[in-house]
Amino acid sequence: MELLGFGAGGWGWSFLSGLLVTVEVAILALPLGLFFGLMIALGRRSKSRLVRAASVGYANAFQAIPELLTIFAIYHGCSQLIQFLMSELNIQTSWTVPGVAAGSFALSLVFAAYSSEIWLGALAGIGRGQYEAAISLGLPGIASLRIVILPQAFRLALPGLGNLWIILLKDTALVSLISVSDFMREVNLAVAATHRYFVLYLFACLGYILLTKISEFALERLSLRTSRHLVRTV
Known part of the structure; x- marks a missing residue:
């Protein structure tokens, strides 16, 4: 179909570019979300009541706040904060936080809140003997976490x-709503220009299904790789 093609009058290149931006936003959010989530999970296991309370409060807050509100707060809030600080230095600027950066960071905060629950369950699933073994080896806290505990926790959490x-x-x-040219925004622009609602939104559905299936395949391979040492040969 010419509408989806890469030639003149087609939206193929725009859709491909948007799809890459979608993947970029997700990939940028992932490591931050994993790290923050792990820190929150460790905080919830802390002996300090204050640390535990702060960790639980963070998780509950970001699980309750809609993702879109978090994105708007980070994008507009950080932009206004920077402009205010610049004005205090007598520097006039209309600079705004890049949408990709703001969207990725906001999604990472939400991802962290939910991933902390998974990390917490994975850490609880590791036998006490593993912690005692790390101590008996003379490993300091961070080293035992990195060498002994985290590899097992990651396998359980995967x-x-x-x-x-x-x-x-x-x-x-959702980042399309802060003018990020992701896949959804490009589809909406094409819909506004051509009024081909059904075809283009159906195509958008297929695009996200494709990303999901590719991800499922990659995750399955990663799961096999992390568990291969558990397979016994007869």
């Missing part, structure tokens, strides 16, 4: 984190 990744991919469509 199925849940994989599901969150799929959700994250779909949530990236």
